[in-house]
Amino acid sequence: xxxxxxxxxxxxxxxxxxxxxxxxxxxxxxxxxxxxxxxxxxxxxxxxxxxxxxxxxxxxxxxxxxxxxxxxxxxxxxxxxxxxxxxxxxxxxxxxxxxxxxxxxxxxxxxxxxxxxxxxxxxxxxxxxxxxxxxxxxxxxxxxxxxxxxxxxxxxxxxxxxxxxxxxxxxxxxxxxxxxxxxxxxxxxxxxxxxxxxxxxxxxxxxxxxxxxxxxxxxxxxxxxxxxxxxxxxxxxxxxxxxxxxxxxxxxxxxxxxxxxxxxxxxxxxxxxxxxxxx
Numbered sequence: 001x002x003x004x005x006x007x008x009x010x011x012x013x014x015x016x017x018x019x020x021x022x023x024x025x026x027x028x029x030x031x032x033x034x035x036x037x038x039x040x041x042x043x044x045x046x047x048x049x050x051x052x053x054x055x056x057x058x059x060x061x062x063x064x065x066x067x068x069x070x071x072x073x074x075x076x077x078x079x080x081x082x083x084x085x086x087x088x089x090x091x092x093x094x095x096x097x098x099x100x101x102x103x104x105x106x107x108x109x110x111x112x113x114x115x116x117x118x119x120x121x122x123x124x125x126x127x128x129x130x131x132x133x134x135x136x137x138x139x140x141x142x143x144x145x146x147x148x149x150x151x152x153x154x155x156x157x158x159x160x161x162x163x164x165x166x167x168x169x170x171x172x173x174x175x176x177x178x179x180x181x182x183x184x185x186x187x188x189x190x191x192x193x194x195x196x197x198x199x200x201x202x203x204x205x206x207x208x209x210x211x212x213x214x215x216x217x218x219x220x221x222x223x224x225x226x227x228x229x230x231x232x233x234x235x236x237x238x239x240x241x242x243x244x245x246x247x248x249x250x251x252x253x254x255x256x257x258x259x260x261x262x263x264x265x266x267x268x269x270x271x272x273x274x275x276x277x278x279x
Contacts, residue, residue, distance in 0.1 A: 002258060003277045004245045005031040005265045007204040008077075008156065008187045008225035011062050012041060015230035020241040021066045021074070028245035031277055032074045033269070034063050035121055035156065035187075037229075038081045046088060052080060052104035060116055075275055077156055078108040079121025079144070082137055086125065089133060098136045102143055109147045118273050120148055121187075123158035138173070145177035145184070154183045154273050156204070162186060164195045171199040185223070185272060188238075191215035193222055202272055207239060207247045216251070220260045223268050224248070 009032050011020050021032065036059040039046045044054055056078045066074040080101050088097035111117040122144030124137035141157070148155045155174075160166065171181045181200030189196070189203035191214040196203040205211050207224045215222055224247070226239035248261050266277040 027242035049103035149178035193218035
């Protein structure tokens with residue numbers, strides 16, 4: 001049996017919930033890196049850092065439910081989506097909003113220290129913001145990297161569309177924070193595998209057929225994800241929970257060596273996240 005991992009998936013108990021993990025399992029999936037959603041997704045209005053703690057606790061509970069009720073192994077990745085700064089800045093002065101998120105990331109790191117999570121998430125907006133908010137977002141992302149460097153965990157990044165220049169900038173930020181670039185995972189990556197390899201950052205690409213064709217033509221140094229958001233208002237977005245296992249099997253049938261997918265689904269996540277991908 002081959003391990004098959006989804007590097008970035010959300011599960012929402014108001015959506016398919018555990019059924020999404022069951023669908024992933026039936027398609028052949030074995031491991032999920034389950035990423036916390038926004039506070040708003042949980043119906044939480046953030047007024048203090050402790051509100052993020054509630055988001056993280058609920059995410060960990062979903063992970064526990066997946067692990068208890070299915071044969072899938074789920075790992076929690078906890079963090080704060082860049083949109084949270086945009087929302088908080090409408091309520092508070094920008095610097096106070098930034099400080100709330102700083103403390104929220106510290107809470108996420110505490111869960112990693114205690115062994116309840118394996119990585120954190122941070123980033124900067126993929127949409128247009130003011131110069132001040134862009135600068136604050138970069139400070140937040142750098143602070144998340146610094147916290148991760150202190151405990152040796154990985155960081156998943158949500159950022160704007162990737163360019164070689166942007167990757168170089170992010171790799172430099174990681175280095176300045178004391179974090180090696182191979183502990184940085186760029187979620188929702190385009191299949192520009194060679195550019196990622198030159199900077200050391202690890203790409204997590206959407207498991208579309210076109211993206212995989214391009215990525216595999218450049219090597220196997222990447223992970224695969226669906227960014228499934230589990231929202232009944234947007235069914236199957238970004239990709240459905242069955243996609244990674246189905247796409248893996250599709251490409252093996254097309255003649256791609258299984259060893260390539262052992263690297264993608266086991267070797268790389270074990271190295272990046274420091275977990276065991278057992279089957």
